Amino acid sequence: MTQDNKCKVVFRKDGKKIQLDDIDTGKTLLEIANENDVQIDQACGGNGVCTTCMVKVKSGSENLNEMTEKEEMMGLDPEQPEIRLGCQCKVNGGSCDAEIAF
């Protein structure tokens, strides 16, 4: 069980798994990665206009905010909620398991 204001995040990259517990909710996956020394490309600096931070959410997409207008403008499909921009999706609770640079 996680507290209401905490969540768990798993990042997967290059066959490695990085599990982060006790993360404050309401942060983007990119913010969480940056704060925990997990490398995600971010060419536009987190402004939602480059797609280099794209992640594939393996589980927990229901714990993320809805797809943003910027994500849709960058061609992401709300019908495919597992493909997100790390700088635009916030973890609102529970857990999220995301693959980086898939």
Ligand code: FES
């Ligand atoms: S860092 Fe550029 S879209 Fe996320």
